[in-house]
Amino acid sequence: MAMRDAPAVSLRLREEIRAADAERVAGLVAATGLFSEAEVAIARELVLERLAKGAASGYEFVLAEQRGALAGYACYGPVPATASSFTLYWIAVAPPLQSRGVGRLLLARVAARASAAGGERLYAETSSRPEYGATLGFYAACGFHRVARLPDHFGPGDAKLILERPLAGDAAH
Ligand SMILES: CC(C)(COP(=O)(O)OP(=O)(O)OC[C@H]1O[C@@H](n2cnc3c(N)ncnc32)[C@H](O)[C@@H]1OP(=O)(O)O)[C@@H](O)C(=O)NCCC(=O)NCCS
Numbered sequence: 001m002a003m004r005d006a007p008a009v010s011l012r013l014r015e016e017i018r019a020a021d022a023e024r025v026a027g028l029v030a031a032t033g034l035f036s037e038a039e040v041a042i043a044r045e046l047v048l049e050r051l052a053k054g055a056a057s058g059y060e061f062v063l064a065e066q067r068g069a070l071a072g073y074a075c076y077g078p079v080p081a082t083a084s085s086f087t088l089y090w091i092a093v094a095p096p097l098q099s100r101g102v103g104r105l106l107l108a109r110v111a112a113r114a115s116a117a118g119g120e121r122l123y124a125e126t127s128s129r130p131e132y133g134a135t136l137g138f139y140a141a142c143g144f145h146r147v148a149r150l151p152d153h154f155g156p157g158d159a160k161l162i163l164e165r166p167l168a169g170d171a172a173h
Contacts, residue, residue: 009100011064011071013109021063022047024070029092034131043090046075059089062109064102071097074106076114084120107142115170122167128159139163
């Protein structure tokens, strides 16, 4: 049984982004089978934005590597023009390594970094479609609760769910 914050795989976390990460992130996101081609392109674009503009892009990353291969990653950043709100733009774990604590580890690092940077809350958005049920289970297990539901936002019967996780005390981790 894996302990909290100690995944059952040997991982290295890295926060500086490299040129090769654009294709590796796109490949990982595509491999989850959950995202459209347009969404995969956006995931790649966020890496390219970071490479081009640095911290001014507003996109921060945490990458988890297993023997040099990308096991998972998260992308987050401060919400512009807010006092202390952050958004988790993306989190994904390679399918063979899912449900082994990698996502929780990535999220803990995101929460610690966002909290240390003055963040008081972290938002995540997801869809109400059934295929996102597992994602919702993950967010609930990691301390998020639903704060808004935008009916038909993505399409008929497909609401956007906005989730929030308080960041109090995370900087210490
Ligand atoms: C969602 C995702 C990032 C979770 O990462 P993961 O490494 O598989 O999750 P973990 O093993 O760290 O699980 C962390 C917690 O979430 C819970 N969880 C994970 N999947 C769950 C599910 N299907 N139902 C309920 N809870 C779930 C686990 O039980 C665990 O809780 P615990 O530590 O209290 O036991 C990963 O499964 C994934 O990449 N999914 C596809 C992409 C995606 O949905 N991304 C999010 C939207 S951008």
